Amino acid sequence: DTLLAALARLHVAGAPIDWAAVAGRARPSTLDLPTYPFQHQRYWLDAETGTNRYRIDWSRLDPAPAARLDGSWLLVTGAPDPAHDLVERALAERGAQVRRVTPEQLSGEPAATGVMSLLSWDDGGAEHTLELLRTGAPGPLWCVTRGAVAVRGDDLTAPDQAQVWGLGQVAAIEEPARWGGLADLPAECDAAQADALAEAVATGERQIAVRRGQAYARRLVPAPVGRRRRPFRPHGTILITGGTGALGAHLAHWAAAEGFEHVVLLSRRGAGAPGAAELRDRLTASGTRVTLEACDVTDRARLAEVIGRIGDLAAVVHAAGILDDGTIDGLTAERFAAVVRSKALGARHLDELTAGRDLDAFVLFSSAAATIGAAGQAAYAAANAVLDAIAHRRRAAGRPATSIAWGPWAGAGMAASAAAERRHRRTGITPLAPRTALTALRQAWEQDDTAVTVLDADWSRFTAAPVLPLLRDLPAVQGMRRAAPSGPAPRDARALLALVRGESAAVLGHDSPDAVPSSRAFRDLGFDSLTAVELRNRLAGATGLALPSSLVFDHPTPARLAEHLGAELGGGRDADPVPGVAAHAVEPGDPIVIVGMACRFPGGVRSPEDLWRLLDDGTDALSTFPEDRGWDLGALYDPRRSRPGTSYVREGGFLDDVAGFDA
Incomplete structure (x- = not known):
């Protein structure tokens, strides 16, 4: 009795049970439940997702007439636009000394208090912004879009400009010292909108939008599950893009189990994809009709042909995409475009080709990287921000749309490697169990969400200063701020070295700082560009310093880095010497730094x-x-x-x- 009761509890909680093994040789007969009580009301209990869901809210900013912009500001402009003059005048009226420049002139400019880019308004605005971030602006960079975000619901007019918002979320984490913030103006900009923009920038907010002369701040807030707003009644055909990948396989099994009669799995290789035939056979054996289609979602004509053959299309789930990790300073325009094209262009084609269909659901698989940023995922965040924008625009047009910004899925998806999962956990992100994620998918469907973020996060790990205003209204962050110590950053050389070694050990997944010798090079310890950014963020949060992402490469050992932090904190020459930097006998395996090279070869070669x-x-x-x-x-x-x-x-x-x- 105890065993069967335990199995029953597991079963109703959603755990898979091998009932044949439980029954053994008895092989009891089964009876169908009467169907009439379940025809009009759903009785099955939802499992708790354990992820406290989130959404973006826009908080009204109080007027700040006295807010001033001091120092010199550069206004970067491209194609002529009357609104350029309005923004320049508004900045100047707030006290800024404004100089208008082109992107080509920017590299020769001296250091400025701030740099405001209006290049997002032009074609290819995201690529222009990427180039500014890669080459480096001479001051904290602000990027201004027009109609790229939804504040009131019907005010998002330029989904492509949303790329800049996704890119900016990552820039805030990777380059906090070089990042200013994001601002969005309405499509029709007048003097009142420009003045509200300048006022909001002067208040220190990092992500703002202006509508009808009123400024709003972007905030992440909880989105608890409430009363179901629409029924979940699977029927007809569901089209799943990226259908033969890891996420696609989970979605296909989910769709079959929920009751869709026909599942169309679309991917670039179709039946030729690894494991596709076996997936089809498993689903077919369960009684679900399955079609494997070879189609690149960026090929509009081919996609139209596939959709045109589906007469009873009821739902679309866009899960296709590619991931190309790398920090912004090494991200080329070609790599950026390839990621955006796969995700965003595919979503646009699906949106256009189903505009006349009476769909029950149009679900876009977005990413939390577009909501809160993720080091190394600038292109992916930019692409997924467009998906969020398309969902808002569809909803404003009266068509169904739900964009789910997922955190990483455990054991599935494009961030499912063991190294990626370890990195996520170090930064406070726990990958979602697929069963939990699929429950959250159903909840988003029933809640009729337009855009929701599903993420299991430890917010105490998010230390990049430009991100903190976004998280300000989360209860967990508010409690953390109240409990945060107010003591000064450590200045003693030994304490700084202990800090560097301890944070380095945490980033690398070691149990003790003893695994990080003070004289060992960071590269030899296993640091790469992404872990270097993570260590920089941890040290910036602990010291309050604005530190560059190249920190561990500019100061290549823990001892050298601790010495640098001491100097930056005011220790200077009076600080205690950092242990481990004194001259000592060279041991086998010690790093060698090459400071010069020479050679002589035939042919007159002397260098x-x-x-x-x-x-x-x-x-x-x-x-x-x-x-x-x-x-x-x-x-x-x-x-x-x-x-x-x-x-x-x-x-x-x-x-x-x-x-x-x-x-």
Whole structure:
């Protein structure tokens, strides 16, 4: 009885039970439940997701007439637009000394208090913004869009400009010292809108939108599950893009189990994708009709052909996409465009091609990277921000739309590697169990959400200063702020070294700082560009310093980094010397730093630059026997090699000026 009761509790909580194994040889008969009580009301209990769901809210900012913008500001503009003058005048009226420049002029400008870019308004605005971030603006960068976010619901007019908002979420984490913030103006901008923009920037908010002369601040707030707003009645055909991938397989099984009669799994390789045939066979065996379609969602004509053949299309789930991790400073325009194209262009095609269909649901799989940022995922965040924007625009047009910004799924999806899961957990993100995520998918459907973020996060780990205003209204963050110690950052050299070693150990997943020798190079310890950003954020949060993402490469050992932090905090030369930086005997395996290179090779090569030039030009470095070696050249050549010490060739690779060579 105890065993069966326990199994029953697991079963109603959603756990899979092998009932055949439980029954053993008894093989009891089964009876169908009467169907009439379940025809009009759903009785099955939802499992708790354990993820306290989130949504974006816009908090009205109180007027701040006295807010001022001090110092010099650069206004970066592209194609002519009357609103440029309005923004420039508004900044100047708030006290800023404004100079308007083009992107080409920006690199030669001296350091500025702030840089405001209006390039997002032009075609290719996200690429222009990426280039500004990569090359570096001479001051904290503000990016202004128009109609890229939904404040009132019907005011989002430029979904493509939402890329800049996704990109900005990541820039705030990767480059907090070089990042200013994001602002959105309405499509029709007048002097009142521009003035509200300048006022809001002066207050110190990082993510703002202006509507009808009123400024609003972007906030992440809880979105608890409430009363169901619409029934979940699966029927007809569901189309799943990315259908043969890891997430697609979970979705296909979920759709079949929930009652969709026909599941269309669309992917670039279709039936030729690894595991696709086996997935189809498993679903078919359960009584569900399955179609595998080979189609790239960026191919509009082919996608239209596939959709046109589905007469009873009831739901669309867009889960296709590619991930190309890498920090902003190494992200090329080509890599950026490829990620955005797969995710955002595919969503746009699905939106357009189903506009005339009476769908029950149109679900877009977005990413939490577009909501709160994620180091190394700038392109992915930009692409998914467009999905959120498309959902808002569809909803404003009266069509169904739900964009779910997922945190990582455990064991599935594009961030399912063991290394990625460890990185997520270190930054406070617990990957979602697929069963939990699928429950959240059903909840989003029943709650009729337009945009919801599903994420299991420890908010105490989010320390990048530009992100904190976004999280200000979360109860967990408010409690954390109340409990946060107010003591000063450590300045003692030994305490700073302990801080660096302890945070380094935490980032690398070690149990103790003892695993991080003070004189060992960060590269040798296992740091890469993403973990370097994570360590920088931790140290910035602990010290209050604005630190660059190149921190661990500029100061390559924990000891050197601790010494640098001490100087930045005012320790200077009076600080205690950092242990471990004094000269000591070299041990095997110690890192060697190359501070210069030299070489001598045939062909007149006297430096690495000469060698590269020789290789690049394809120079022939062979010459006849030199005359400055003291050789008997007449007796040296012997084509038959009849005597020892002779040569059967007259040419070779010889160094010039051996007498002048310092051995």
